[in-house]
Amino acid sequence: xxxxxxxxINDEKDINTTVRQVLEDKGFKxxxxxxxxxxxxxxxxxxxxLVMIDSKMPQMNGFTFYKEVKxxxxxxxxxxxxxxxxxxxxxxxxxxxxxxxxxxxIQIPIENESLLKRIEEIMSEVK
Amino acid sequence: MRSSRTNIVLLVVIAGIALMLSIFSYQYSVFTSNKIxxxxxxxxxxxxxxxxxxxxxxxxxxxxxxxxxxxxxTPSPLIQNNQSQKLAFVLFNSRQNSTSELxxxxxxxxxxxxxxxxxxxNESTYQKYRGTxxxxxxxxxxxxxxxEAYYSSLITSNDKIPRLYISYxxxxxxxxxxxxxxxxxxxxxxxxxxxxxxxxxxxxSTIGLLDRNGIILYTNPPQYVGExxxxxxxxxxxxxxxxxxxxxxxxxxxIKTSLQGSTGSGDILVNGKxxxxxxxxxLVKGQYFLTLYISAQQNLASDVSAxxxxxxxxxxxxxxxxxxxxxxxxxxxxxxxxxxxTVVSTRTAELxxxxxxxxGANERLKIHDKMQQEFINIASHEMKTPTQAILGYxxxxxxxxEKREGMIDAIARNAARLQRLTNDILDVTRIETQSLxxxxxxxxxxxxxxxxxxxxxxxxxxxxxxxxxxxxxxDQIIExxxxxxxxxxxISNLLNNAIKFTKEGTIRVTEEVKDSKALVSIKDTGQGxxxxxxxxxxxxxxxxxxxxxxxxxxxxxxxxxxxxxxIWAENNIDYDGKKGATFTFSIPLSKLEQxxxx
Numbered sequence: 001x002x003x004x005x006x007x008x009i010n011d012e013k014d015i016n017t018t019v020r021q022v023l024e025d026k027g028f029k030x031x032x033x034x035x036x037x038x039x040x041x042x043x044x045x046x047x048x049x050l051v052m053i054d055s056k057m058p059q060m061n062g063f064t065f066y067k068e069v070k071x072x073x074x075x076x077x078x079x080x081x082x083x084x085x086x087x088x089x090x091x092x093x094x095x096x097x098x099x100x101x102x103x104x105x106i107q108i109p110i111e112n113e114s115l116l117k118r119i120e121e122i123m124s125e126v127k
Numbered sequence: 128m129r130s131s132r133t134n135i136v137l138l139v140v141i142a143g144i145a146l147m148l149s150i151f152s153y154q155y156s157v158f159t160s161n162k163i164x165x166x167x168x169x170x171x172x173x174x175x176x177x178x179x180x181x182x183x184x185x186x187x188x189x190x191x192x193x194x195x196x197x198x199x200x201t202p203s204p205l206i207q208n209n210q211s212q213k214l215a216f217v218l219f220n221s222r223q224n225s226t227s228e229l230x231x232x233x234x235x236x237x238x239x240x241x242x243x244x245x246x247x248x249n250e251s252t253y254q255k256y257r258g259t260x261x262x263x264x265x266x267x268x269x270x271x272x273x274x275e276a277y278y279s280s281l282i283t284s285n286d287k288i289p290r291l292y293i294s295y296x297x298x299x300x301x302x303x304x305x306x307x308x309x310x311x312x313x314x315x316x317x318x319x320x321x322x323x324x325x326x327x328x329x330x331x332s333t334i335g336l337l338d339r340n341g342i343i344l345y346t347n348p349p350q351y352v353g354e355x356x357x358x359x360x361x362x363x364x365x366x367x368x369x370x371x372x373x374x375x376x377x378x379x380x381x382i383k384t385s386l387q388g389s390t391g392s393g394d395i396l397v398n399g400k401x402x403x404x405x406x407x408x409x410l411v412k413g414q415y416f417l418t419l420y421i422s423a424q425q426n427l428a429s430d431v432s433a434x435x436x437x438x439x440x441x442x443x444x445x446x447x448x449x450x451x452x453x454x455x456x457x458x459x460x461x462x463x464x465x466x467x468x469t470v471v472s473t474r475t476a477e478l479x480x481x482x483x484x485x486x487g488a489n490e491r492l493k494i495h496d497k498m499q500q501e502f503i504n505i506a507s508h509e510m511k512t513p514t515q516a517i518l519g520y521x522x523x524x525x526x527x528x529e530k531r532e533g534m535i536d537a538i539a540r541n542a543a544r545l546q547r548l549t550n551d552i553l554d555v556t557r558i559e560t561q562s563l564x565x566x567x568x569x570x571x572x573x574x575x576x577x578x579x580x581x582x583x584x585x586x587x588x589x590x591x592x593x594x595x596x597x598x599x600x601x602d603q604i605i606e607x608x609x610x611x612x613x614x615x616x617x618i619s620n621l622l623n624n625a626i627k628f629t630k631e632g633t634i635r636v637t638e639e640v641k642d643s644k645a646l647v648s649i650k651d652t653g654q655g656x657x658x659x660x661x662x663x664x665x666x667x668x669x670x671x672x673x674x675x676x677x678x679x680x681x682x683x684x685x686x687x688x689x690x691x692x693x694i695w696a697e698n699n700i701d702y703d704g705k706k707g708a709t710f711t712f713s714i715p716l717s718k719l720e721q722x723x724x725x
Contacts (some may be wrong), residue, residue, distance in 0.1 A: 001148040012512050014537050018519025025526060056508060083511035112522045 002050065004123060005047060008032040009039045009065060010054040015108075019052070019081075022112045023119070036060040045073040050123060055082035055105075065102060077121050079104040134461045145450025151249030153441050159433030166393070167432075168401070171425045174330060175405040176392055179421040182322055186419065189229050190293070190411040193311045194276060196222045197233070197295040200309045204659050206235065209306060219246040219309075219414055226311075228321055231290065234310040240267045243307070245317040256672060259285075266294035267309050274298055274305065278416045281315060281342045281353055289315045289353045291344065293411070313351055319345025322419070335420035341386055344417065355383055370398050381406070388415040394425075401425045413631040424444060475639050502667065505613075505677065509548050513541035551678040555667065558685040565610040565689055569717045572605040572614075572638055572645055579618050583626065593631040596622075605638055605645050613686045614714070617694075619650045619712045620679040629707070643721055644692065644713040652707040654696045687712045 006028050010016045020030045031048075033039035036059055051069055055062035066078055082105055082110055106118050182356020189461070200206060200222070205215035223246035235243040248256065261267055270277045279292035291313040297306040315336070322345070323334050336345035341356045354361045365375050372397050381393045385406040392405035397714040402424050409417040520534045520541075527534070558562040580598050587594050607614075618636075625634045633651030639646050656664065666686040667677065680694075685692045694712040715721075 012516070014516035014541060015512065016518070017537070018516060018523060021523050021527070025523075043132065082516065083508040108511050109518050110515070112519060 003027065003029050004049040005029040005031070006119075007039065007043075007048045007051045009036050009052070009062075010034065010058075010060065011036075011057040012054070015054070015081070018112075019115070023114060032082055034045050036065045040065070040072075043069065043072055043084055044075075048073075048076060050119065051076055052119075053078060053080050055080045063100075077122065077125075079106060079119070082106060083108050106124045134457075134464075138454060138457055138461075139454050142450065145446060145453060149443055149446045149450070152446055153439060155441055156435065156439035159440065160432060163435055164432045167401070168425050171423055172392055172403045172405070173422045174395070175332065175403045175421050178326065178332065179392075179405040179407045179419055180331065180390075182325055182421070183409050183419050185325060186318075186322060186417070187409050187411060190409065190416065191228070193226050193230055193313070194293050194295075196226065196409050197293060197309050197311055198276070199298045201295050202300065203573075206309070207299060207306065209237060209243075216244050216246075221242055223247055225333065229313055229318065230707060231288075231312040231314045231317070234312060235307065236261055236267055236310065237307040238305055240264070240271075240307075264292075266292040267308050270294050270308050270604075271305055274303075276412065276414075278411060279413060280338045280340050281344055284312065289344075291303045291318070291338065291417075315344040316349060319347075319349075323347075326421070327525070330423065331426060332421050332423035335422070337382070337386065337418050339386065339388070339415050339417065339422070341382070354522035371396065378404070385418050385420070388418075397424070413668060459654075498667065502574060502697040506552065510545065513544045513548075517545075551682060554682045554685075555678055558682065563685065563689055565613060565686075567608050567610055567690075568604055569719070570609055570611050570614070572607050572647070572714075573601050575611065575615060576618065576636055576638055577645070579615060579622065583619075583622050587626060590626075592626070592629075594626060594629055595632055595633045597635045599637065601638060603640070605640055606720045607645050607714050608717045609690055609714055610686075613690075617686050617712065618649075620683045621712075624679065624710070625649050625651040625653060625708075628655075632707070639721075640716065641713075643716055645716055646711055646713050648709055648711040650699065650707065650709040652699075655706040656708045667692070683712070687714065691715050 006023055008016060008019055008030060010019070010032070011034050016034060021034045023030045031042075031049045033042075036057055053062045053065050053069075057065070058099070062080060062082075066080075069076060069078065079101060080100060104122060106115065110118075138609055174417060175518050180709045200218060203215070203218060204210075205212070205218070205510070215235075221228060223233050233246040235245075237243050240260055242256050242259045242261060245252075264282065266277050266279050266282075274296050276296075277292075277294045279294070281289050283289050292310050293313070294308045294310040296308055298304070299306060319334065322336065326332055326334060332348060334345065335343075340345055343351050343354050343356055343361065345352065351361050351364065356374070362375075363376070366372075369375050369378070374397060377393065381391075381404060385408075388408045390407045392403055394401055394403050394560060396402075402422050403505060404420055404422040406418055406420045408415050447673055454636060515692055517538050520538045523530055524534045524538075549604050554563070576598060580596055584596050587596060622634070622636070629651045630653070634652075635648075635650045637648045637650070665680050667681045692712055692714040696708060696710045699709055
């Protein structure tokens with residue numbers, strides 16, 4: 001099994017640090033950014049197995065980031081890390097060519113093990 | 128506007144109907160009254176006619192009786208043989224007694240026209256009148272020639288009494304030789320009075336009697352008796368008594384017609400009152416002798432007419448009152464309607480206002496709900512984020528003992544962040560439930576500021592930001608009356624914000640006294656206040672920062688205002704070539720300081 005690569009975008013430095021550490025401990029390769037613009041700038045298409053987006057960032061809304069990423073790499077797998085009571089239905093409007101599936105929202109706070117479990121589930125999904 | 132025009136039209140229609148009803152009623156009254164007057168007049172006319180007819184019949188019969196009594200005298204052998212003796216006289220006396228109501232006397236004239244006997248004479252009058260020559264009188268001369276009964280016109284007798292005479296010739300049954308006349312004398316005035324007494328007393332009528340030549344036999348007053356009705360004396364009396372002039376002509380024509388022996392009646396206006404005059408000839412043995420006149424005022428008719436007039440005016444009055452009442456009611460209804468409309472429109476306006484204010488309240492509630500939801504969202508984000516960090520680190524710390532220091536710091540930082548949030552939320556709750564309490568004391572503002580600045584200098588140093596925190600030392604000590612912790616909280620919040628939004632440059636804190644108040648300003652060279660945020664800068668969650676709850680300025684303003692001060696902000700026009708913002712708040716000086724200022 002080749003090493004899976006995950007991109008983590010979260011404006012909270014501590015979240016970024018802990019998530020990155022948890023994933024690396026499990027053997028994933030992780031790129032992480034606190035600035036979504038910087039992340040987009042350095043985004044490599046067909047490179048990441050999963051893009052994990054913070055739903056609420058002051059610089060750029062997580063869903064805007066999602067749309068941008070999907071424009072660059074339509075087949076890339078994505079999931080959301082959300083702290084606020086953000087519901088997927090809030091964003092499932094027609095501005096999305098392919099709206100994020102409802103099971104791709106990971107609510108925090110979450111235990112490290114549970115987080116890993118959710119990520120592995122998402123990774124094992126066909127699409 | 129349209130309804131008032133309709134109202135006017137309705138009023139006019141009502142008034143019109145009332146007027147039409149009045150006119151109709153008036154016309155109907157006139158018609159009815161004329162009809163009734165007519166009927167009443169007819170009544171008077173027919174009554175007069177009936178009366179004149181009755182009296183004529185009675186008079187005719189009485190005269191007939193006199194005539195018959197005279198006629199039955201002539202065949203008497205005593206008279207035929209001219210036997211002037213007591214027995215013959217009794218015949219005359221008895222006849223006079225039987226008709227004394229009408230006749231003055233029965234008289235016997237011999238073939239030379241001399242008095243033989245006058246009924247009921249005593250011895251002395253017999254001696255006086257016997258043999259008096261009356262041969263020139265028509266009642267002697269005419270029957271002497273005609274051998275027929277004679278009915279005289281009015282004759283004034285020797286005793287100056289106007290009389291009518293009926294005479295019969297005494298003719299010998301076998302030889303046919305004229306032997307004298309028997310005469311009945313009738314006092315014209317007695318005749319009139321007799322007739323008058325026969326009138327129905329309640330029927331207000333007067334009587335008149337003319338002989339066939341138009342000589343007045345009876346009138347009341349009696350001074351015209353013996354005058355010709357067309358003679359000067361009577362006519363001049365008429366023209367002075369009777370108005371209008373046409374009535375005189377009408378009366379004269381009526382008399383002329385009546386003197387032809389005919390029966391009839393006519394209405395003549397006598398001094399403003401209509402009178403009916405009915406006439407009928409008195410026939411004796413088929414011969415026209417006299418004409419009787421009865422006149423009666425149509426008093427009954429005029430009484431009825433007056434009554435009807437009264438009723439007519441009453442009817443008009445009633446209709447006028449009804450019309451007026453209808454107009455008043457209509458007016459009242461219209462004005463009530465108008466008032467009702469005004470009330471309805473006022474109520475409608477009030478309802479609309481209430482509705483609008485409800486809609487406004489509803490809108491505010493919605494906004495409040497939205498803000499509440501936003502608060503929950505932000506608070507939940509702000510709580511969950513450090514919690515997640517603590518949760519993550521606390522598990523990782525066991526796997527990575529080499530990173531233990533850093534992770535403990537991170538846990539502490541996030542715990543502090545949670546504490547700040549908790550304090551902020553508690554403060555907001557205190558502010559909103561108006562239970563924010565201040566422990567005011569006299570404090571040295573300069574001291575507090577320099578202490579805070581010292582702390583933040585260390586923070587800035589740690590954050591590796593190129594920011595200079597400046598505070599010029601003051602000669603003057605500024606003392607204020609304030610809650611030390613709360614005042615520190617406000618200054619720290621403003622400094623935090625300034626540092627948060629300033630990447631590099633200077634942050635200048637100044638304190639001064641102005642208008643008996645201490646002013647504290649924090650001026651930075653950061654990004655300035657977002658114009659989008661500016662209007663709701665002091666509202667809850669007006670955050671534009673990367674970190675923070677957006678509660679800081681809301682709490683700061685509440686604290687400043689609770690101290691009796693004010694807080695305001697502005698974007699700098701030019702400060703060290705950079706924009707930036709300046710936040711200033713005022714706080715009252717301590718009493719001592721205030722006294723010094725004075």
